[in-house]
Amino acid sequence: MFIIHEDLAKYDAKSDFAKHGQDVFVYNENKKIKKKKKVVFEKLHLKPELKINKDKPYLLYSCEGVLMFVSSKWKSTYYIVNPITQEELTVRYTPGEVFVCALYFCPYTRQFRVLIAQLQDTCCTYFVHIVKIWKCEKIHSSISFNFLPNSFNPVVVNGALHWITLHDLKRKGVAPCENGIMVFRMDKEELFTMPHPPVSKVCKSNQDHLAMKLMVKDDHLCLCNMILPWYIVDMWWLEDYETRSWIKRYKINLLNERIFPFSKRLSEREIRHRHAWNVKFLYLQEGGLLIYLIHFYGEEIYLYNLDRRTVKKLELPREKLLASREWALYHKSFMAIV
Known part of the structure; x- marks a missing residue:
């Protein structure tokens, strides 16, 4: 199950969320339909009295059924x-x-917490904000920490949070491959890094790390890497967490016309240069890779079976399609924030 938050900036100034509230949308596969997998659309309404409705926020993170948004008006405010x-x-x-x-x-x-980094020139000081008691605690790392993660939801496996490292503040412009994955252990509240797998010989810049996506499958950390402009996707499994032993499990060619109905559009020069980053890998489910494709005419979602090498387009309600959305993994829960 995953959640979508519409780009509220598309609405005009007359949109009165404080009066009517706003919505987030949950998509889930309907397993009752045997012949054709269909995405079921469900709207979750945020009541008008919530403070978030005085804003047009962007969805940042999703955790245990709780969502975190950042304000588009006041960059210091989060909901x-x-x-x-x-x-x-x-x-x-x-x-x-x-x-x-x-x-x-x-x-x-059993508490919700926010991990924050305070930037100081070429290094970072990390804090844990305990939401329930409004307390910030400084955490320690095994090295002088000068790394920042990407802004995607971290992957939780083996009792730790994992991100792709986006920036090395001491060596700006240099791909931090030997420290390519940031790890935060929740039990000891420690930060450390590990190298990402040897994805290719062309990983030479921070830009290459934008094409990497961490996922989890059968309690294993997985890395999905798309090599541009060839649209070759390598799927890596972390077989042994202690020895950090990676193996390449799958190799996918998105330009294979016998498998992917969108391959011709990707191979077109205009699409390749102007929309190179508009292929996203959302998550793994039941042995399938969920692929999100944005193009000139809208957006599409495909479920690719890794073992059978088959692809199926998932239906979306056409009247709801927009070119700009924020996505996150989600499951419903009644967990209290504080």
């Missing part, structure tokens, strides 16, 4: 909301100096 219980919490951090890395649920303390 943490459970759309099922309608519980809401507003938090503020200093804009420009603080990078919000994750909303996570600590299984050891």
Whole structure:
């Protein structure tokens, strides 16, 4: 199951969310339909009295049924909301100096926490904000930490959060491959890094790391890497977490016309140069890779079976399609934020 938040900037100034509220949309596969897998569309309404409705926020993170948004008006303001219980919490951090890395649920303390990084020239100081008691605690790392993660939802496996490392503040412009994956252990509240697998010989810049996506499959950390402009996708499995032993499990050619109905559009020069980053890998489910494709005429979702090498287009309600959305993994819960 995954959740979609419409780009609310598309609405005009007359849109009165404080009066009518706003919506997030949950998509889930209907397994009752045997012949054709269909995506079921469900709307979750955020009631007008919530503070988030005074804003046009962007969805950042999803964790245990709780969502975290950032304000489009006030960059220091964040909203943490459970759309099922309608519980809401507003938090503020200093804009420009603080990078919000994750909303996570600590299984050891049974608390929601926010991991934040305070930027200081060529290094970062990381803090854990305990949402329930409004307390920030400085955390320690095994090295002088000068890394920042990408802004995607971290992958949780083996009791730790995992991100693709996006920036090495001491060596700007150099791909941090030997520290390509950031890890935060929730039990000891420690930060460290590990190298990403040897994805290719062309990983020479931070830009290459934008094509990497971490996922989890059968309690294994997985890395999905798309090599541009050839649209070759390598799927790596972390077989042994302690020895950090990676193996390449799958190799996918998105330009294979016998498998992918969108391959011709990807191979066209105009698409390749102007929309190179508009192929996204959302997550793995039941042995399938969920592929999200944006093009000139809208957007499409495909489920690719890794073992059978078959692809199926998932139906979306056409009247709801927009060119700009925020996506996150999601499952409904009644968990309290504080």
